[in-house]
Amino acid sequence: DVKVTQSSRYLVKRTGEKVFLECVQDMDHENMFWYRQDPGLGLRLIYFSYDVKMKEKGDIPEGYSVSREKKERFSLILESASTNQTSMYLCASSLIGTGVVGELFFGEGSRLTVL
């Protein structure tokens, strides 16, 4: 089974802190994604990556950056956390070329609260 592991299930941070959210997948997937999920807004794409050291902005990249130094790991960075970044963050991975393009495998989520 595909496993996508997010390092922290729950985090509480203070405004202005730098926050790292880590995501690791064990199925050699090329694609990795970071979404945030808020009530009434669904899943919104922050950043995605189709290859190592490659990143593309999603729909709401402001205030975030990402790092993909290894194929299995995709990190989301909040340089200076703000209260409006309080949310559930979901990491996902998928294959390209084979399988069902668009079938995302999600991690369990990281619920971030910024005080």
Next chain:
Amino acid sequence: QKEVEQNSGPLSVPEGAIASLNCTYSDRGSQSFFWYRQYSGKSPELIMFIYSNGDKEDGRFTAQLNKASQYVSLLIRDSQPSDSATYLCAANDYKLSFGAGTTVTVRA
């Protein structure tokens, strides 16, 4: 305009009835469409995908796609309490865009 719109919920149906979920998308370049199910407190999981106009059936689930109308739907036949969840529609236009979701409650 949001790229993917879903009919607002929540949707409450009696056990054994048909639940009908609707979704529209704005990008005509979208090639494939997906329905994810998300139980409360859990991550989304894929239940159906559809690429071609028409119907696609998988067990109690039927996805319908009409590209001319930019419309996707999901029917859940013989609804069960275990179908109570939020259903997310997604369109693949280079990146995957999700709707806000429709919450379904199946009453026993």
